[in-house]
Amino acid sequence: MTVMEPFGARLRRAMDARGPLCVGIDPHASLLTEWGLNDDVAGLERFSRTVVEAVADRVAVLKPQSAFFERFGSRGLAVLERTVQEARAAGALVVMDAKRGDIGSTMAAYAEAFLHKDAPLFSDALTVSPYLGYGSLRPAVEQARESGAGLFVLALTSNPEGGEVQHAVRAGDGEGPGRNVGATILAHLAAENAGEEPLGSFGAVVGATLGDLSSYDLAINGPLLAPGVGAQGATPADLPRVFGAASGEVVPNVSRGVLRHGPDTGALRAASDRFAEEVRAALAVS
Numbered sequence: 205m206t207v208m209e210p211f212g213a214r215l216r217r218a219m220d221a222r223g224p225l226c227v228g229i230d231p232h233a234s235l236l237t238e239w240g241l242n243d244d245v246a247g248l249e250r251f252s253r254t255v256v257e258a259v260a261d262r263v264a265v266l267k268p269q270s271a272f273f274e275r276f277g278s279r280g281l282a283v284l285e286r287t288v289q290e291a292r293a294a295g296a297l298v299v300m301d302a303k304r305g306d307i308g309s310t311m312a313a314y315a316e317a318f319l320h321k322d323a324p325l326f327s328d329a330l331t332v333s334p335y336l337g338y339g340s341l342r343p344a345v346e347q348a349r350e351s352g353a354g355l356f357v358l359a360l361t362s363n364p365e366g367g368e369v370q371h372a373v374r375a376g377d378g379e380g381p382g383r384n385v386g387a388t389i390l391a392h393l394a395a396e397n398a399g400e401e402p403l404g405s406f407g408a409v410v411g412a413t414l415g416d417l418s419s420y421d422l423a424i425n426g427p428l429l430a431p432g433v434g435a436q437g438a439t440p441a442d443l444p445r446v447f448g449a450a451s452g453e454v455v456p457n458v459s460r461g462v463l464r465h466g467p468d469t470g471a472l473r474a475a476s477d478r479f480a481e482e483v484r485a486a487l488a489v490s
């Protein structure tokens with residue numbers, strides 16, 4: 205049996221070859237309508253195929269948002285399976301954005317669904333929520349290691365409501381004041397990725413919308429998925445200010461900012477290329 209190279213190594217190579225941009229496949233009902241498609245399974249399939257055709261051969265990562273597929277039940281999930289397979293076949297890494305999180309024994313089943321090498325929805329990485337406690341993600345970490353896959357763990361999310369959980373300060377552990385929950389998640393990830401080269405497989409989600417993050421230790425030796433560029437108001441030029449010395453590990457995600465240019469594949473490609481170029485210029489480490 206061939207064992208797949210770890211996700212972190214595959215991602216590093218893809219980022220170096222293609223640039224770090226991640227394009228989200230988020231088939232909102234409103235976008236289907238804007239594209240002249242019906243809000244049904246056929247519309248969903250055309251939308252997703254078009255995005256894959258337009259950009260899967262040029263961006264490092266595609267991130268389908270599972271909710272927009274689950275909306276259509278089993279037929280929507282069948283479209284999601286094909287989308288993942290076609291995107292991977294075209295050379296993109298796929299991050300399944302399903303934000304799963306549960307008690308450990310149930311988490312093992314979620315991990316099997318998305319990260320077991322024989323799973324119909326096998327993806328290169330999965331977004332997960334650590335808010336049942338980081339340790340509840342252990343089975344997903346183990347499954348990812350076994351499959352050469354990765355995780356993106358919600359640490360500091362892009363939405364304004366996230367702070368009430370993620371900025372909460374834990375009681376001190378006897379060695380000084382406690383740190384906030386987001387920082388604790390980052391510390392767990394740094395431990396997970398320790399010693400991995402060229403990059404660990406266990407990434408954090410850190411919103412590009414959050415402004416100066418210099419009070420956080422973002423050096424987790426893993427990728428930082430940064431949603432919020434485009435429709436949520438962040439720009440590629442903001443990235444160095446937000447991520448500082450960790451900018452080289454940032455995978456900025458743009459969904460609606462690219463998708464609103466469809467349904468023409470050329471226009472989608474051009475929009476993705478523009479973001480890719482702006483990101484590359486902004487993150488160029490001198």
Ligand SMILES: O=C(O)c1cc(=O)[nH]c(=O)n1[C@@H]1O[C@H](COP(=O)(O)O)[C@@H](O)[C@H]1O
Binds near residue numbers: 362363411458461
């Ligand atoms: O995990 C994510 O991808 C995610 C985390 C986060 O903190 N904020 C966030 O917007 N996302 C996702 O990133 C995408 C952002 O989409 P746009 O705002 O259209 O670019 C959506 O699929 C969100 O679900």
